[in-house]
Amino acid sequence: MQDTLVQQGLDLMFTGMGTVFVFLTLLVIGTLAMSTIVSRFFHVEEVELPKPVAKEKAAPVNKKTLAVIQAAVHAHRAKK
Amino acid sequence: MQDTLVQQGLDLMFTGMGTVFVFLTLLVIGTLAMSTIVSRFFHVEEVELPKPVAKEKAAPVNKKTLAVIQAAVHAHRAKK
């Protein structure tokens, strides 16, 4: 039984590490393939993040003003 | 059995649409009566919405400033 236990531990180790490496290797391959496909087929306007831009459009405030107001908002929230 | 199924479907349809119309008709009557009662007995200061007003009192800022600040708040939130 003691022997079996060690055997079970070794089984767990080899199968476990094996599976971890196989899975993550497949994931590396999959990720590389996916990134290639995505960048080949839909390359240009993807990198930029659309939403913040859209919202910034609605906020034509200079950066300094923004910083002041954000600080105020922070202070206001901290009080709550 | 097939016949019964169609019969059951028809039952469902007539009772169902009947109930829907009866219920919503009662609701129309109830709503009209309720609105009449409310507007007759508590008419004057009801229509205005008290809370926003109360809060706006606390905010004697001109509309343009408000718009700028709101935009800033929006931008600030979008960043989070």
Place this chain on the structure above:
Amino acid sequence: MQDTLVQQGLDLMFTGMGTVFVFLTLLVIGTLAMSTIVSRFFHVEEVELPKPVAKEKAAPVNKKTLAVIQAAVHAHRAKK
């Protein structure tokens, strides 16, 4: 049985009020001891509250501006 009920009520009352007073008396003693220990061993910089200060540092806005902005934020939220 009726008699027993009253007896039970009296038991409940004496044990209950007794426990409440014993517990809260122990708590008074414990609290006084604890406050003494804390103020003796770690006395100085404890009283001030660090966080609000830290956040206020990030907000070097004068109080009037702050009030205006807070009002605006309020108004903005009320609208939502």
Place this chain on the structure above:
Amino acid sequence: MMPGQLFMIFVGILLLFLAIRKGFEPLLLVPIGFGGILANIPGAGLALPAVENAIFVADPAVLAALADTLGLTSWESPKELVHAYEMASPAVHHAAHQVAVGYGYSNGMLYNFYSVAIASGVAPLLIFMGVGAMTDFGPLLANPKTLFLGAAAQFGIFATVLGAVGLAATGQMDFTIAEAAAIGIIGGADGPTAIYVASKLAPDLLGAIAVAAYSYMALVPMIQPPIMKLLTTESERKIVMTQLRAVSKREKITFPIMVLVLVALVLPSAAPLLGMFCFGNLMRECGVVERLSDTAQNALINIVTIFLGLSVGSKLAADKFLDPKTLGILVLGVVAFGIGTAAGVLMAKLINLVSKQKINPLIGSAGVSAVPMAARVSNKVGLQSNPQNFLLMHAMGPNVAGVIGSAVAAGVMISMVSGM
């Protein structure tokens, strides 16, 4: 992996694509699609109860113990055991569950979500409460006769029930009356109502019904306009409606209580759905429990939506979903939306025959609910005929009336069908 499961994983990815890229009701279809993929992972058994997970593994000793508990003396395939388990009385169900747990098997995660969130009925009801807390009955109160439009549009529900029993009677599909009723409710264009009714009357069809309901709600801008234009003349579409009157706070507070009392008096079977809806609305309008109203509209409804979506996804398991009935449901569902739209528009024209204050019949289509999409469609189609005519607020009346109407229809169907 069985091909059915692979196919359903593609269906799940398709739902995610529609939700993310096409904006099809993403709040529901992202969790549903993802849950659908999870439910079809072979061998993971996430959507199965402990007993079925035990049967899947098929250890002979366990199978024998289960068969014994289920009262089967002989059986040929594990499928027979699954069937016996599904047919068993609650007491036997419970005993078989304990046998499976005793052997170390457990319910799949999605199965547990489904039991807690949907089988108990609580999740759709909480969504309804949140929707109530988000609903403004102002436009309806300003013009109560738009309630009739919300009533008429429910014709889509019942016509579809009739269609389903027709298909069954002619032998093309094998629907029971309970299933026909659950399918009809797709025409209510109201997701939580559809899920609630399906969970009571036809849990096996719930996946297809929910997917159909939410998909067609997202497709309302494509389904409705042709029907609306077909049934109205250009001059009708140009009708300008009078500005809605201001509605007092007191009316808005009284309205949900009045609806509840009316339910208590005439329609107890609609009490859970309409009760929670009115409760949410009362919290919104009463003005003294803002923190509860806010939670109902945000944290709580979001949490429930996540579990509801994943739970619905659990019903996209291949062996349940890949059934000719699913196709029937998809076809009947879109018909239901169409009929409901038409009935709403025609009712508006009927009202115009008898009422002095004219209604633009385009707002009739909003009576199918699909809040707020259908009202936006009314507005958009209206603007095409008269660029100055903003119908949005006018369409919100029938739109929320449609929610009430569908809940009433749901109550009637649940109570009638259980007596059939």
Place this chain on the structure above:
Amino acid sequence: MMPGQLFMIFVGILLLFLAIRKGFEPLLLVPIGFGGILANIPGAGLALPAVENAIFVADPAVLAALADTLGLTSWESPKELVHAYEMASPAVHHAAHQVAVGYGYSNGMLYNFYSVAIASGVAPLLIFMGVGAMTDFGPLLANPKTLFLGAAAQFGIFATVLGAVGLAATGQMDFTIAEAAAIGIIGGADGPTAIYVASKLAPDLLGAIAVAAYSYMALVPMIQPPIMKLLTTESERKIVMTQLRAVSKREKITFPIMVLVLVALVLPSAAPLLGMFCFGNLMRECGVVERLSDTAQNALINIVTIFLGLSVGSKLAADKFLDPKTLGILVLGVVAFGIGTAAGVLMAKLINLVSKQKINPLIGSAGVSAVPMAARVSNKVGLQSNPQNFLLMHAMGPNVAGVIGSAVAAGVMISMVSGM
């Protein structure tokens, strides 16, 4: 509809009116009132378990099966079955439930809410955790002897227990000792504590007890001032108390842990209530789990409040609530508040006899808890005698002490009564 149900619907509407128009503890009374209406919708069975819903429908086959399960060989009215079900052992209960489910009946929505939220004890405990996370023990720590005021005010609880057993002994009411204890806790002026104790000792009276507790908490500004003025002289009311010292963060962090250790050493029966209260307070004060503290004070407590309120409402079903005992509870409850107020004030005067640092006896009344209403009342009455004397912070000490005191009393009663 039975007249009792109609009457209870009016009671529900009355509670909504008091909550919305008069500001009576709206966070609880809006859900309770609404739940009360839902519970009394005839035929909807929202507050009933599956078995009682089955008995209500009274299908002969189902009744026979249930009677068989419940071990009744003959029975005359469905009421007898309901009674047998209520008296049955848990195993028979479970079996009867499965029979009812097998015939297609299910628990009402509010019944499920009650089981999960209150019968398990979890909802009042989570509310207590949230209240702990909202409580600042600073004023108490600055002046710990105000704990005695919180202790004295609990006399209202036990005097009321005695009153209730007195009514029972003289044959005017039919209270058991468990019921008397549950009624007494109304005098603790602490909603979640009252609900927790009632759910353990007298679930049938829970509706009336919770309604009385929250209503009287809202009425504190009317109940307390006359008693406070009667028991104090003008010069006592003018006593100016010394400014409270600053309390360090470290003391505030240590306090809840100390309370918990004390509970562990001397009063295990109060561990659930005080444990959760201290846990909430530790999350608040420790400064490193702000997101948990914030959730405990907002999203979580709001969600729990919604369910707690609706669940309490389920106990307003006519057949349980319309009982002479309810009247007894309402009368005893207000007496309890009065006695607690008096005891707090008198204890303050007693402390002044032996202590050099004088206490304004008006803050004694805040010992009944009813946070923060009672402290505000102390402040207001104090300002009437001395417009420069702000007692609010001083009154917060006994006020939060009263919460601890009531939880201790609750622990004692639950453990003693279960042994009686």
Place this chain on the structure above:
Amino acid sequence: MMPGQLFMIFVGILLLFLAIRKGFEPLLLVPIGFGGILANIPGAGLALPAVENAIFVADPAVLAALADTLGLTSWESPKELVHAYEMASPAVHHAAHQVAVGYGYSNGMLYNFYSVAIASGVAPLLIFMGVGAMTDFGPLLANPKTLFLGAAAQFGIFATVLGAVGLAATGQMDFTIAEAAAIGIIGGADGPTAIYVASKLAPDLLGAIAVAAYSYMALVPMIQPPIMKLLTTESERKIVMTQLRAVSKREKITFPIMVLVLVALVLPSAAPLLGMFCFGNLMRECGVVERLSDTAQNALINIVTIFLGLSVGSKLAADKFLDPKTLGILVLGVVAFGIGTAAGVLMAKLINLVSKQKINPLIGSAGVSAVPMAARVSNKVGLQSNPQNFLLMHAMGPNVAGVIGSAVAAGVMISMVSGM
């Protein structure tokens, strides 16, 4: 009070001290420590099921009834009854529970929390969903080969399993293979994964495993640097990595779906953990369900954390925790962290042998996960050798890879051990 309970109360206070003053993972260790104190309040029975609470009180009639239900004809001490209860089949378990409830006993609060939150598996999975919603896979997608670092670091898990079975084989400890596997997962440096695995494989050790996992995660800045410096040369530590490329939204949306499909194809046993993780991440990245993502990252994860922490605390009850095994777990756990760190660093060096684009081996240690602590440690140690070399973003790749790696390891262990 038994000395063990007193000791465990001190352990609870120690955990609170470490969490609050030393900043040891306070979000978990504050609730765990507090729950640990609650669980050891003598006589309160907060962590015990109804049956054990009944046995603790030891009313002879109740004991006899329970013994009868449990099938014991004679028994000498209450402990024997507890043991028989723990060994009983689910059906007998259920029956004994009903007997205890019939005599008025109920489950302790923490026992209920544990059943609902952990025994069902739901709480760790929801935490995982929330963590997924907080995770940015950008750095990983920009440099996918860092996934190998996350794979290598899992060696700590399996080496520790081997260590545990070694201790058992040499007779020094009495671990089963299931316990050894549950202990190994501490090396995954991922709290919810460790709790999930322990709840499935070794619930009795869950308290010690969770405490070890979170404590060592907090100690990562002390455990890792010496190992990292020992295994790297100064010039290796100075390696500057090329700026990470920008990753498109579309890649980020596709990644979680791809992981899920891969799980479905090759590793169903990891489906619950990785499924929920990917679901959270998809909600984050898809951009159309922001309100769900926000709730998963805030209200929901906070609520679950509170219950998870208290539930873990329930496993700190003296009779379970005070066991030589706990010491073994604490020793093995830190070894696991060390081996995982070393394996990650060595793998990075191995990759540098074959790859042209050099990796700074310091980011290899981040492969143990312990997000984001381990990545910060990599960055800090890197800055010591080259003050201009910011490794933080580079280390985030292996860091999140380690989460995936541990979940894969957890899946393998759960499925293999149940077959052993």
